[in-house]
Amino acid sequence: MPEMVMIQEFSPLRSQSTSDQGLILASAIQPLTPSNAFSQSNQQKLNQVLSRTWLALLVETFSDQNNLSSEVNLTLADTNLAQKISPNDESESDFNRTITLLNSLLIIGILSPVITMAFFWLVRRLVIRELVTEANRGLNRVDGLEEQMAQSRHQSQQQAQQLEAQIKVTQDSINFLTQEASASQASIEELKQLQLNLIESLHKLKSDFKSKDHSNLIQFPGANNSHNNLPKRNQLNSNFPSEFDWSFQFNSSPDLIADDYLKQGEALNNDKRYSEALISFEKAAKMNPNLEEAWYNQGNILVRLNRYNEALKAYEKVVQIHPQKYEAWYNRGNVLVKLKRYSEALESYDHALAIQPNDDEAWHNRGALLRKFKRYDEALTSYDKALEIQPNKYETWHNRGNVLGKLKRYEEAIISYDRAITIDAGKREVWLNRAVALCKLKRYEQAIASFEQAIGLDPTSPELWNMRASLLHQLGRYSEAIDSFENAIEHQPNCYEAWLGKGSVLVQLKQYSEALETYEKAITIQPEASEAWRHKGLLFEKLEQYPDAIAAYDQAIKLQPNDAEAWRFRGALLSKLKNYQEAISSLGKAISIQKELRSVKITATTDPTSASNN
Template sequence: MQCIKKLATVVSILSFLLVVKATEAAESPIILSQNILQEKLKDPNYWSNLCYLQQQAGQYEAALAACEQAISLKTRNPLYWADHAGVLLKLKKYPEAIVSADRALQFDKKTSLALSYKCMALNALNRNEDALDICNQALKVDGNWGKESPRLAWVHRGVILTQQDEYAQAMIAFDRSLLLEPKDSLTLAYKCYLFNKIEQHEQAIASCNQALAGNGNWGDKSQTFALANRAMAYTKINEFTVAIADYDKLLTLDANDYQAWAGQGLVLQKLNRYAEARTSYERSVAINPKYSLAQVGRCAMLNRSKQYEEAVKACDAAIAGDGMWHDFGAAQAWNERGVGLIGAGKYEDGLASVNRAVGMRTDYAEAWSNRSVALWHLQQYPEAMASTEKAIALNAGFAPAWFNRGRIWSKQQQYRNALIAYSKSLAIQPNNYEGWANYSVVLWHLQQYPAALASTDRAIALNMNAYEGWYNRGLVLTSMARHQDALKAYNRAIKINPQSAEAMTGKGLVLAKMQRYPQAIAALQVALKLNPNQSLAKATLKVVMQEQGKEKGSQE
C-alpha cells in the first residue's frame, strides 16, 4: 500500500510539474511578443520603415507621426529628416518641408534625398531658379538617396526646365530619369506633357500610353494627369471622339477636375455640340468660378444661344478670373465680350471691347472679323471692310470673315461683290444656314430667282426654324408670282417670329396681289402696329385701301 501511495504521490508531483510547464509554455509567446514590441518601439529603424510604408499607402498624417518618432529616437540621422521632408511635401507643407530638408543637410551635406525634396518644395513655391540649383546639386553630389534614386532629382529637374521653356534640356532630364526606371509612370506622363508643349502630339500620345501601362508610380499626380495630356494631344490632332472618351474616363476617376470639364467643353464646342459644351463649361465653373478658360468658353456658348447679357457677365468673370487661358489668352474674353455687346445692340461698347482683343493679339483673325461686324452696324463701311481684309490675310479659311465681307458689300448694294464673298464663305462652311439665307437675298437682288429659291431651300434644310430662310423664301416666291407658296412661307416665318413687322408686311403684300384685300389690310395693320415706321407696309396699305374702295365702287 505504501508503494502505491508513493507512486501516486510521484504521479501527482509529475502532473503538477507538467501543468506548470504547460502554463509557462502557454504564457511564453505573450511575454516574448511584448518584449519584441518593446524592442521595436525603441528601434528608430522600425519607425522609419513604418513612416515609409504609411507614406506609400497615402496615410500621410500617420507617416508624419512615425517619422517624428524615428527622429526622437535618433535625432542626428539625416535620412530620417529627409523622409520627414518627403511626407511634409505630400501634405503640401512646403516651408516646413524645406526646414526638415535643411536639418538633414546639417548632419550630412551629401544627403541627395534631402536636396531633392528641397528642390521639389522650392518648385512648389515657384522659386524655380533656386529649385533648379538644388536639384543640380543633388545630382552632382550623388550622395545618400535613402529608398529613392537619382530618378527623383532628374524628373523634377525636367519639370522645372519645362516650366522655364527649356524644352530640349527638359527632355534630356526626363530621358535620364527613364534610364534609371524605364517604366516610371510619372516621368513618362511628364514627357507626354512636354511633347504637347512642343507640338509633337503623336509622340505625346505614345508617352501617355506608356505612362498608363507603366509601374503605377505617379508621385503627387495620378493617372488622370496622363489621361488629361493624352486628351489634349488627341484634341490637337482633331481626334475629338477619342479625346472625349479620355475626358470621360478622367472625370469618372475625378468628377471635381474643373480643368477636365473645361477641356471636354472645348472638344464638344469643336464638334458643334454646343449644348453639351455649355454644360461642361458650367460644371467647370461650378467647381471653380475663377477659372478663366471655363468662363470664356461659357461666354462663347451663351453668345451662340443669343443670351448676350449673360454672356457679357461670363466674359467679365473670365477677365477677373485666375488668368488661365486657351490659345489667344485674355484676348479671347475681350473678343467674346464684344460679340455679346454687339448682339445686345451696344455697338460702340462692342467695338471698344474687340479693339482691346486685337490690341492684345494682332494675329487674332476672329477678333478682326468681329470688329468688322461692329463697324458694319455703325455704318463705317470702309473701316469694316478693312477689318475683314485683315482677318482674311491672317486666315483665308476663316468663313465668318468672308460672310461679314458679303454683308458689307450687300449693304452698299455691291451685289456681285457680295455674291463672291458669300460664295467663298459657303465653300468653307457649307452648313451655315445664315450664309445660305443671305446668299439668297443677294441672288434675289440680282433677279436670279431660281438660284435664290434654291438657296432658301438649303438654309431651311439646315435649320427648319430658320426665320431668315422662310422670310427670304416668301420674298423670292412673291417675285416669281407664286403667291400661294409665298403666303405659306411668310406664315412659317411669322410662326417662328411673331414680332416680325417685315414678315407681316410680306404677308399683306402677297394677299394684296391675290386680291384678298380685307385679309391684306388686317396683316398690314398688324405690321404697322409692330413697327409704325414700316414704310412698305404704309405704302402697301394705302394702295390696298384704294383698290378695295374701287372694288366696292364697281360693285355698287
C-alpha cells in the first residue's frame, strides 16, 4: 500500500490596523500635494504623524549612516531607532507585534526580492501539502464504506424481489377470486339441475315402489284362501316413509362422499402419487368445505409440489376452521419463509408455540428468523428453548454457535460448535465456522486444524482451500499459502479468488513477474472485476512503473466508477508524483463515494421496515 498524504485545511491569519498608527508603508512616503483636499493644518498633522512612524525613523537612521555602503547595519539602526522613539510617545507604543513583523518582512522584501519569492513559493507548497494531508485524513475516517454499499445494494435487491413476490401473490389472489366466482355461478346452476333430476328420479322411484308393492300383495301366499290373514298395505309400507325425505339424503350423502375422497387421497399420498392425491383432497374439500383434514393434506401436497402460494391458502383455511391446530400454524410459517414473508412467518410460529410450547422445531425456526432480523439475543433464547426440549439436535447447536459468533461471544460459540461436532462430526460447515471463531480469538494454529478437518470432508472445495490459504498468508507462511491456492486452482482452474490471492502472496515474496502473470490470469477469468486491476496497479507501483500503475487504476475506475479504493490509490500515487491538482481531485472523489456509502448504511440501519423486508 502506498503511503497516503493527509490533508489539513490551512487559513492564514489576517491582521487589521485599528488606528492611524497601524498603517503599513509599501513605498516611500510621498508628501501630500496642494491639490489634495486637505487643509494646510491637516497636511502638517498628517506629515507629523507619518514622520514618527517606525519606518520613517528607520529611513532617517539609514540616512545618518552615509558613510556605509548598500549593506545595512540593522543592529545600529535598532539602537538609533530606540533612542529616537520616546517612551512617552503613546501613539508609537500601541504598535502591535503583527505590524512590526509585516514591516520587517517589507524591508526584507525590498532588500532581497529573491528571498521574498522563495518564501511565497514555500508557503504555496506548504498550503498544497496541507490540502492533500486533509484529503487523506478524510479518507481514513470513512475507510470501510465500500462493503456497506454492497450490502445496501443487496438489501435493495431483496426488497425489490419481495415487492415482486407480493405483486404476484396479489395477482394470483385476484385470479383465484375470479375463478371462484365463475365456479360458484356454475355450481349453483348445476345444483339446481341436480335438484330437479333428483326430484324426478325420486318420483319415479316412488311409482316403481308402489307398483312392486301392489304385485307383492297379489302374489302373497294364501291370498285367495284367507283374506283376513293378509297384512294391511300400510303395514307392508310401515318401514318406509310416506314421502321421501329428500333433504336428509341431500345433506348426509356429500359427507360420506367427502370422507371417501379423503381416504382415497391419503392412500395415494402414501403411494407417493401426489398429483392424484391432490385431486382427491380437492374433491373432498369441495364436497365438504369444513373438512379441515382435506385442506390440511391439500396444503402438505402443494408444499411437496413447490406451489407455496396455494399451500398458504390451504393452511389459512385450516386455521379458520380449527384455530387450535398448531401443525397448521407451524406449516403455514414454513410456507411463509419459502415466500420470504418473514415477519408473517414469525407470527405464525408464535401462534404454534402458544398452542404447543414443547415443539423444538418451532423454537428452532423462530430462532433462525430472529437471527435474520439481527435480533440475536432473542434468537439465542429460542435456540436455548429448543435445546431444553431436544438437546441432541445438531442443527440447533450449530446455529446457536453462529448467533454467539454474531454477538462476538466466540468462546461460547466454539463450545456450541464442539457440541454439534460430538453429535455429527461429518459436516464441513461446522468445522468451517469453528475455524472462523478461532481466528477471531487469534488461535491460528487451531483454526488451521479446523480448516483441514473441513477440507478432509470436502477436499474439492476451492472455497475451503482459499480460506486456509488466506490465513497462512496472514501468518506469513507464504509457501504453504501458495500450495493452498494452487490446490484450489487444481480443483477449479477458473477460480478467480485463488488466482488473485496467489498473486498477492507472490508480491510478498517479491516475485513480481510471476505475480503480474497471475493477475493477468485473474483478469482473463473476470475481465469486469476492478479488484484485479487495483492489485495490478499496486504491483506496477512497486516496480516504479508509474504510468502503467495510473493506467491500471484508470481501468479499475472505468469498470467500477464507484470504486473508492481505486480513486484513493490513484490520488496517493499522483500526490507522490507531485501532481497535486489531480491528486486532490481523485482523493476528493474517493471521499464523496465513501460519504455516500456511509449515508446509505445509516439510512438502511435506521429504516424500521428494512429488517422485516429481508
